[in-house]
Amino acid sequence: MVEAMPLETLIELVNGWGTDPRREDGRSDQPYPSAAEIEERFGVRVGDRVLAGIADRLHPVFTTSGSTERARLVTGLLSETGVRPELHADGDLLHAGWLVQEERDTVLAAAAVALRDYLAQHDSRRLGACADRRCADVYVDTSPGGRRRFCSVTCQNRTRVAAFRNRRSAAG
Numbered sequence: 001m002v003e004a005m006p007l008e009t010l011i012e013l014v015n016g017w018g019t020d021p022r023r024e025d026g027r028s029d030q031p032y033p034s035a036a037e038i039e040e041r042f043g044v045r046v047g048d049r050v051l052a053g054i055a056d057r058l059h060p061v062f063t064t065s066g067s068t069e070r071a072r073l074v075t076g077l078l079s080e081t082g083v084r085p086e087l088h089a090d091g092d093l094l095h096a097g098w099l100v101q102e103e104r105d106t107v108l109a110a111a112a113v114a115l116r117d118y119l120a121q122h123d124s125r126r127l128g129a130c131a132d133r134r135c136a137d138v139y140v141d142t143s144p145g146g147r148r149r150f151c152s153v154t155c156q157n158r159t160r161v162a163a164f165r166n167r168r169s170a171a172g
């Protein structure tokens with residue numbers, strides 16, 4: 001059974017395993033969440049290469065700036081995994097869930113379902129990628145104003161410092 005992936009986990013997965021996020025800031029540490037942690041949370045065994053592949057499939061959903069393209073990408077992930085709605089009983093209570101045919105599609109389907117749920121309820125520009133040129137991490141903007149542009153305060157400060165230096169050297 002597939003359950004929508006918490007967005008926080010989804011972001012960690014994309015930033016921890018994605019090829020671009022890892023390359024841009026030269027990370028060499030062991031990605032978080034680890035394959036073992038993913039297995040524990042989603043009940044499926046996934047190899048490192050599969051996790052990196054999943055992260056790379058999700059990354060463009062955040063980096064694209066067009067809402068039409070974003071919708072197209074998520075729809076593509078949903079159909080590719082063949083995830084479908086189901087009902088299951090817990091005593092007399094019925095719960096809504098999702099199923100996939102192939103167990104290996106569980107993690108990508110959990111992410112696709114979460115993105116679908118989120119984007120159907122929020123401005124799609126709430127998903128984004130860091131504006132720092134040396135960072136490709138992604139984020140969900142949960143701020144009240146919805147004007148977030150950086151993955152972290154670290155990146156925001158680095159960009160501010162660089163802009164300040166540029167202005168100072170331009171001023172001569």
Ligand SMILES: [Zn+2]
Binds near residue numbers: 137152
């Ligand atoms: Zn960043």
